[in-house]
Structure formats: C-alpha cells, structure tokens
Amino acid sequence: MARLFGTDGVRGVANSELTCEMAYRLGQAAASFMGKTIVVGKDTRKSGDMLEAAVVAGITSGGGDALLAGVIPTPAVALIVRELHADGGIVISASHNPPEYNGIKFFDAQGYKLPDAVEDEIEEFISGGGLEGRVARAKEAGDEEASMPVGAQVGVAIEVEDACEIYIDHAVKTVESQGVDFKGLHVALDTGHGASSLTSAEALRRLGAEVTVINDDFDGTDINVECGSTHLGPLADLMKECGADVGIAHDGDADRVMLMAADGTEIDGDIVEAVLAVDLKNRGALPGNVAVSTVMTNLGFVRAMEREGIEVIQTKVGDRYVLEAMREGGYAVGGEQSGHMILLEYNSTGDGLVTACQFLAAVRRSGKPVEEAIKVMAKFPQTLINVRVKDKHALEGNGPIWDAVHAAEDEMGDTGRVLVRTSGTEPVVRVMVEAETQEAADAHAKAIAKVVEEQLG
DSSP, X not given: OOOSOBTTBEEEEBTTTBOHHHHHHHHHHHHHHTOXXXXXXXOSOTTHHHHHHHHHHHHHHTTOEEEEEEEOOHHHHHHHHHHXXXXXXXXXXXXXXXXXXXXXEEEOTTSOBOOHHHHXXXXXXXHTTHHHHHHHHHHHTTOTTOOOOOGGGSOOEEEOTTHHHHHHHHHHHHHHTTTOOOTTOEEEEEOTTSGGGGTHHHHHHHTTOEEEEESOOOOSSOTTTTOGGGOOHHHHHHHHHHTOSEEEEEOTTOSBEEEEETTOOEEOHHHHHHHHHHHHHHTTOSGGGEEEEETTSOHHHHHHHHHTTOEEEEEOSSHHHHHHHHHHHTOSEEEOTTSBEEETTTOSSOOHHHHHHHHHHHHXXXXXXXXXXXXXXXXXXXXXXXEEXXXXXGSTTOXXXXXXXXXXXXXXXXXXXXXXXXXXXXXXXXXXXXXSSHXXXXXXXXXXXXXXXXXXX
C-alpha cells in the first residue's frame, strides 16, 4: 500500500481521494498524537469548509479543542501555534495544486512539520480505525473502562480573533527590526486567488510600499488557475502595465514565493536564496557560512555560493528535509527552487511573505535595483518535464529509463547534470536536466521523458 503522507501532508482530490472520513480520522490523530489544543487554518478552496468541518469533528471527538484561524496562509498557522502555545496545527490546503485538490498537513507545538516516524504512527492509527478502533481493541484486551470521550470530555471549536493580523504584524516587524522600510518601492503582487489575498498586500503597504495587486478575490474554484507563483504571465503583464519595481507571486497557501525584476527576469527560489545567503554572510548572520538547498538546486547557485565562500548542503526534495538539515546544523537559511524558503530566525516553515520581505530588505541594503542585485547568481539553463504516469513507484527498478539517464550523463560529463524523481504529491515523474546550453538541456530532457512515458505512462 502506498504511503498516506507525501512530502507535504496528505493530499488528493477532495471528496474522492481525500474524503471527509479521512479528514475526520486525521483530526482524531491530531488530538491523539499532538495534544488537546490544535490550530486549524485553510486556504480558499471550495472544499476547505467541508474538510475543515470533518477535521474539527475529529479533533473534538478525540477530546481536543480546535482553534479556528479561518482562511490564512500556511506559515501563519505555524506562527499562531507558537504564539498561542497550542499543541499543534493543521492546515487544510493543497498548496500549488489545482482547485479540485486539497490536503491536510500538520505542525507540532513549535510549528515544525512532523517527522516521518510520527507520520507512520498516524498512518497506523488511521488504518486501525482511528480512535474508535483503538477503543474497541482496548476493550477486547480487557480494558472495560476504555471509551470515547463523552460529556465534558468532548472538545469545542473556538474562533481565533485577528488571526491574519497576528501574522501581518509579525511579517512587518521582521523588516522594521532591521531599520529598513520599503518607501518609494512599487510592488506588483499576484496572490493567486489564495490565502495571501488577506495578508501580503497589507503587510507590504505597512512597510511603505506602493502595491498594485491582482487575483486577490476568490470563489473557491479559481485558486492557482493560470495565476500565482506557478503561472507568472499575469504578473509580468501587470508589471508592464503599472511599471512596478518588483513583482511578487504566491501559491495558494503562500508558503512559497516567486519574484520578478522590472526587466521581466523571473526570480526563483535559487536566486532568492543566493541573495539572502550573501546578505546574511555580509551581516555576519550566516552560521557556519552554510546555505541549505535540495538536489534540485541549479548548478549556478552552487557555483555562486562557492565564489562567496558559502558551503551548500543539499537534501532530498521537500522543504521538510531542508528544515531537518537546518535544525540539525543550526543553519539560518534554506530553500527550494520552487520558492519555498525557510528563515529560521523568523518562522519554522516555508513563508512566502516573510521571504519576499527579507529579499527586498537585502536588496535595499545592497543599494542596487532588483535586476542588478540578483546578478550574484547566473543560472545554468535547465529543463524540467513532468510526465504523468500510471505507477510512479515503478520508476526505481525500470532499466530502460535509467539507461537513458546514464547515457545523457555520459554525454554531458561535468558540463551538466540529470535528476529524475517521483513527485511526492502527484502521479508524476519529474525529469530535470541542466546543461551549458538550453538546447542541450531540452534535448536530453525530452529524450529521457519520452522513455519515461513509454515505460510508465
């Protein structure tokens, strides 16, 4: 049986793959494994209300209290868990996925994602019938007092007042504490019809920026649709129209960010991390002179860091693995090319708004416009092809696919690299190739993707 948890929680098409029964059991698991006070937030998907009701029913049936934060970015839930001294948090979101998907992810009392071992315990709990199953087995084993919570033992749901305000205020103070503001800066902002529609523009304006925003309305079916951090076309059009100095785009739950320079240059997570790492090093605030990234990071990032005397530690794909390496080594910055960035001084998880704010603060300190500040790193041409497959788990033992990979690696030698991996959240195999020229990257990626489709599609 496939593992229930992917790289970022439990995810699937809402009411089909991710059912209300599953959400109910996951709510019970939160109260059983994390504690009795659980913060619950959600993004703007139409299925969010349905799954929230089921999650809350699970938490309260397990004797826990649900603190309802409403529509709010994922990193805000991690923050509020700490601010309210709760035992854990749940976010109902499928992040950058299409509107019909949804997901459920957990944070512990410190706002960190759960380790694999705890997720495995939760999977066992759910496969065993949840709390009801646990009580039934206890009775069979002779524990006559075993029972579900009843009467005063049942939990309640309580709304968190000003949840978004707590997060906005936090983001603003991360910049103000450095003596920086954004006065005179014109920001174009695409909130992707997602949770950041309620937070990012307000935070940037409080810091002095002029903000022109699009896609800050939502109806539950438009989140991430041809907009936001995965579709930068609308942001580019907006910047041309309003003449902004920089563009910012979030995904549905705003745990990631992509930016754009005034000349249209796309600024992905690798470039953002390069700017942040160099700024931190210059300020003496980069422990060990280390930046953490994943195996997906562009070769250009690694070489830029080498020139700056910064060591790069690479992890498996997934911001949870970046975070594990950061916590283990006591490092300050880590991220992914997709725009997940973790700055442990300010938050315990990927935080799109705080990342954008810290990037702009670093640019301000550099005294350069955005398009000049990002030249600290030159990207290697990269091609990424997502191949939808029937069984992504068959990748590992497929000889023809790995023969194609090795052939490309042999041909490029030290001038490029290949990474083929499965998605943690979708039935997809990702083929990534970097090379000295875009033509070479495209050719090798297409050749390998063709074999993947023939073998697994």
